[in-house]
Amino acid sequence: MVIRSETGDWGTVEIQECAREVCFSVQGALTPSVWRVWGIRDGKEPLLIGVPEPSDGQMVLRRTISKSYLARCGYWPSLPERYAAGERFADADGQERTGVRCLTCRFDPGRPFDLAYAFSVCTVKNGTATLMLDKKTGRPMVPERPDENQSLT
Numbered sequence: 682m683v684i685r686s687e688t689g690d691w692g693t694v695e696i697q698e699c700a701r702e703v704c705f706s707v708q709g710a711l712t713p714s715v716w717r718v719w720g721i722r723d724g725k726e727p728l729l730i731g732v733p734e735p736s737d738g739q740m741v742l743r744r745t746i747s748k749s750y751l752a753r754c755g756y757w758p759s760l761p762e763r764y765a766a767g768e769r770f771a772d773a774d775g776q777e778r779t780g781v782r783c784l785t786c787r788f789d790p791g792r793p794f795d796l797a798y799a800f801s802v803c804t805v806k807n808g809t810a811t812l813m814l815d816k817k818t819g820r821p822m823v824p825e826r827p828d829e830n831q832s833l834t
Contacts, residue, residue, distance in 0.1 A: 682694050682695075682696070682763075682764060683764070684707065684709060684718060684764040684765065684766045685763070685764070685765050685766070686716075686765065686766045686767050687767055691709045691710055691766045692707060692708050692709025692710060692733075692739075692740065692766065693707070693708055693709070694706065694707045694718070694730070694764050696760065701747060701748055701749075702745050702746060702747050702748060703745070703746055703748060703751060703757075703760065704743070704744070704745045705720075705730050705731075705742070705743070705744045705745075705746070706741075706742075706743050707730065707731075707733055707740075707741060707742035707743070707744075708739055708740070708741055709733060709739065709740045709741075709766060710739065710740065711735060711738060711739055711740055712740060716732065716733060716740065716766050716767055717729060717730075717731070717732055717766065717767065718730040718731060718732075718733060718742060718764060718765070718766045719761075719764065719765045719766070720756065720760065720761025720763075720764055721761055721762065721763050721764065721765055722755075722756065722759065722760075722761050722762045722763075723762070725754070725755045725756065726754070726755070726787065727765075728751075728754055728756050728761060730742065730744055730746075730764070731744045733766075782813070782814040782815075782816050783811055783812070783813050783814075784811070784812045784813075784814070785809050785810065785811045785812075786809070786810055787808055787809060787810075788805050788808055788809060788810040789808065802821040802822070
């Protein structure tokens, strides 16, 4: 199965199911920084597969996860539908729009979240934090002030 990154196809993941566990074997292009690989399925928190490491000119990762752990995370018996890899925003859902790059992740006031460093310029709605970046400058776009009657979470 293909692993996508912000720039396109990055690598592949092979999955082998055993009696009590699932083995993930990842291979991808060599990267100059630390990346993470995530399993994703709509309606579920992203599943961290792990951090690949350099080996023979490529990035590799082999991880075995028990089926009972996958079930607790909502990924068994249905495994991830797609896979993503990336550096800083690996666990955020990046969407391209004309002139704007939107990064989103789940937000729960009682838990850490991936866009915390930029929280002051994020919008939060229905449990999702969104950071909008100007594609030309790479700078955050300050969100509009919400209607005082609008719920923030």
